[in-house]
Amino acid sequence: MRNYENLVIVKPTLTAEEIQASIAAIEEVITSNGGEIAARDTMGMRKLAYPVNKNERGYFYVIYYSIAPSAISEIERRFRINENLLRFVTIKYDTNREVIAWNQLVIKANKKASLPAGEAKVEEVVIPAALEEEAEEAAE
């Protein structure tokens, strides 16, 4: 088992649900080939440095995982077939120093994932209340 990191750029023309579905499909490709996902990092929709297939923006998503080295070629083959992906970058973390860096990145990504999740929960509570008020006003 070796540590890897995959950055994928999903097409910006998809809707939010389609993006989530394609990300779930990407993770499924990794797990079905025997990979263990250690962390996920959502970089979100951002501007590309240069247009890719005439797209100016893209949805960036990073997955940290460990997998047998022989499975990487299969994963990359599946990614190439996937039409929802603009780009993917696979990085190998092999040497001692890189493995330490990988562990730190995983911890960092998990922290980042746990923090906004708490905030998002708060927002979720707030937003429906505001919507209900609007609905009540509209009803009146």
Place this chain on the structure above:
Amino acid sequence: MAERRKYKKRFCKYCEAKVDFMDYKDVGALRFSLSERYKIMPRRLTGNCKRHQDMIATVIKRARAAALVPYTVTRKTVVTAPFENLR
């Protein structure tokens, strides 16, 4: 002969900060070793040591492949405030 030297003696900033690993997703950190036109700055201007220059070169090339940093800046795509749009 010392007067003829164009640039003053420089030191490697990455060695001073004891950088062991660079993350290609951290575009702000790559800024030091990129020119305004997003070229990789030569070692004679930045003063980087060979080890860190090799590291930064691979990291910048990864960032370019991931569309985080442009390969080239032409007259059409040139921006007034570089790096601002990438944050």
